[in-house]
């Protein structure tokens with residue numbers, strides 16, 4: 122290197138160092154500037170949305186022997202995500218803290234057989250409805266209960282904070298000592314089996330599934346037309362319009378292309394149209410009352 126080029130080199134180096142020092146200093150005032158230039162990783166991985174679900178609610182969401190979260194709700198959300206080109210990760214989340222987890226941002230959306238209610242709509246935004254449901258009463262096969270009103274003075278088990286809880290609270294009054302609240306619906310049903318409560322009020326799909334899969338419990342179901350018709354939706358944090366739009370588009374797409382019907386048939390047999398009016402069908406209810414009939 123000639124002396125001149127050495128000098129030039131030193132000058133250039135000094136300028137560079139000064140530039141870096143300046144940049145470092147200005148970082149404080151203009152913090153967002155480097156960040157704005159930064160989005161270098163162009164091939165961004167698909168966004169992974171964290172989905173909260175209380176996986177003790179078969180056939181909608183439960184854990185299989187391998188600990189995987191499976192069910193109708195899970196398949197619906199997976200199909201919606203596949204259509205929309207985003208990824209989802211299901212995280213088992215106890216029902217009691219599930220709405221909080223959403224509002225704190227620990228979960229991006231919920232799928233948990235969540236009934237859309239006016240009260241809940243004040244604190245969360247819901248997708249379009251994706252499933253029709255109604256409360257259903259489970260009692261022992263020899264029970265005299267024939268309608269919801271018969272539960273007025275009886276011990277009734279419900280899952281805390283569910284629409285079943287709301288229904289019985291309305292019937293018995295909020296201070297009633299006869300309402301036994303459980304952290305999950307299966308626990309309430311176990312208590313019915315053990316004789317600790319006289320009835321359980323819960324979503325029809327879950328009650329029917331339990332009765333059909335626990336023949337030994339000798340339960341029967343009692344439907345009552347006075348229960349408000351319910352619809353499940355996918356809650357997102359209030360104001361998360363971007364995700365809500367994706368979910369609604371995905372739901373519309375899987376309904377249009379037959380994917381939804383396929384999933385539905387896999388879990389409930391009859392296509393949704395046939396089952397809709399009957400508020401989950403005569404067949405399983407009849408099967409459920411079989412033990413009583415054969416007594």
Ligand code: ARG
Pocket residue numbers: 174175176177178182216233234235236237280282283284285306324
């Ligand atoms: N549909 C009822 C409600 O929204 C019960 C839902 C309970 N879901 C669950 N995965 N435990 O209140």
